[in-house]
Amino acid sequence: MNHTVRNGMIASVTILAGLGLTQCSNRTDTANVSKATSVEAIQNDGDLIVLTLEGPTTYRGTRDGPVGYEAELVQQFADTLGVTPKFIKMNSIDELLKAMEKGRGHIAAAGLTITEMRGSRLTFGPAYKEVSEIVVCGPGVIAPKTAEDLLDVDLTILASSSYQETLETLRIDYPQLEWSTQNAGSAMPIIRRVETGAIDCTVADSHLAEYARRLFPDLKVSMSLTKPRPLGWVYNEKINGMDQALAGWFIEAHASGYLAELDESWFGHLDEFDYIEVLRFVERVNERLPEFRTYFETAASETEFDWHLLAAQAYQESHWDPDARSPTGVRGLMMLTNRTASEVGVTNRLDPAQSVKGGAEYLQRIYDRLPEDITGKDRTWFALAAYNIGLGHVYDARKLAVRQGLDPSSWDDIERMLPLLTRAKYYQTVKHGYARGYEPVRYVERIRDYYGMLRANVPV
The missing domain is CATH 3.40.190.10 (Periplasmic binding protein-like II)
Incomplete structure (x- = not known):
């Protein structure tokens, strides 16, 4: 802050x-x-x-x-x-x-x-x-679209929740409406039962429902029971x-x-939900992440970043494939170039432990070099963008922000400026020239998505 x-x-x-x-x-x-x-x-x-x-x-x-x-x-x-x-x-x-x-x-x-x-x-x-109350149903259920449709599903909700008050109000108009309750800290344990098919549907706050879809992409978010409250x-x-x-x-x-x-x-x-991508990610959390988690945890203990963020970045880079290679010559879990690997002491880019340690150290170096007026989470997003496209292009985007009266230390403003580096009228006026400016924006967006899924659903 x-x-x-x-x-x-x-x-x-x-x-x-x-x-x-x-x-x-x-x-x-x-x-x-x-x-x-x-x-x-x-x-x-x-x-x-x-x-x-x-x-x-x-x-x-x-x-x-x-x-x-x-x-x-x-x-x-x-x-x-x-x-x-x-x-x-x-x-x-x-x-x-x-x-x-x-x-x-x-x-x-x-x-x-x-x-x-x-x-x-x-x-x-x-x-x-403010949040809305959302009906969440399992993959094999015909999701209700109206209050009357709720009469046809097996509904279990969080005990003593505001959802219970909402359904009791609905019951005045629909006397046959029935539901069961379950004690828990949040609706998530009930959502897990919905995902397994043990019950048809539940109700959850809108932000929790969206989180849950990152863990169980087959869930159906069917209707809102309330306006934002x-x-x-x-x-x-x-x-x-x-x-x-x-x-x-x-x-x-x-x-x-x-x-x-x-x-x-x-x-x-x-804001965005890509069913196929989320499904693939969830599978790899179970199949691939356990093998490399210790490396991320070790690297996190030596940097500003928590291990979920480093794991999210590695997933964006390589989908946790230690043998990943690109046509441009970057390799390994963190997709290091030969030059970067040399700078951080990595002798074998295909060694997962070396790759994660080296990638985290390189990200930390970028983070430390950023101007002091870039603070909070924005500093992390800037560092990730620079990891992807280079610090010089990020500085160019800051210059464009200043010219347009925007905040050069706000990621929200810089992600608007980076794509301008694909257009000659802009990149010809800055030091480092042309850049594929849409790529770092998407890069950071995806890492933030994976990071949110990991942080919410993978135990520390």
Whole structure:
């Protein structure tokens, strides 16, 4: 995140949070959460107790710490307070909501839809994202297109979810509508049952449904049950200043573009769905990835990148074929040229361990050479583009961005400029000349897609 934006968030939250009265106990178990009577007390104690649910778009505990959209959002909020988030995983939505009613957490961050029924029980902070409720069906099912069609399918949904409220409303007009429920942290375990044919259909939030299709490409996303509805965190209203702290932080997070950046990072790659490509990718995750995973993990420990990203890049380069060769002479898992291999000490480009180590080191060198004003995830996308097309052409695209009044440090703007390098009126005016500018754009898009699929569905 941009340091100016981050400091602005810290200032806003610090001003709003300075309303505390007592100091919280140093213990972090939920039994003592009630002792925190103010945001200032939480800051003095140092721990923010966060109740959550496990799911690919929410939270997952790993050896390297929490992973997930909600986890990243919480971490940023906690950073502005100067505290450490302590995630406590609940087993079901009902358990989480009841725990918050009893004051067992400071906040609950679990991708919860703000509904009228929940609002009568608990207090929500500002909305930060909108999702629709989508019917997801198995490959052998005639997918429902209308509410009446739901009468003909075997439907199982997440217990205590907003989906249950939606179906209960539909039942007023369709009294024969029936469904079963299952306790879980998200709809994903039920989606897995749908994919195996154990049940016909389920309901999931739109972003989770799209994630699931990357794991199970034969799933059918058939219809929306609702218009987009807001997600929000539940907070403990007995904590003085928490409402103001959340309001101030989310206002700044919206205004600074942080929320848009986070959405783009986690969900931007879901816009396109290529059934054949996803099916092939899923097969190779099972058949090829296990042989090379250790190499990616080792290389990740020595660079800025996590192993999922390096594996995604290698898939884009070679489809995890260690013997891959191209007509231009690049070879191996990371498709290194002779020159690049020599620069990073690779003596055998067809050796998977050497190829991954060398490719990761080369990507890191590019990353380190980029201008300091390229930050966050954008810095990674710039580095990947330069890996594909060369740093010189990326710098040329930055120059074109400046000429057109765009941000030369924004990947969104640079991916618009790179294709211009195929046109003489543009490439003749920059230092490095012609480039196949569409290729790095597609290269980064695909890596982001593979990265999202791996990060969501392959355990760390």
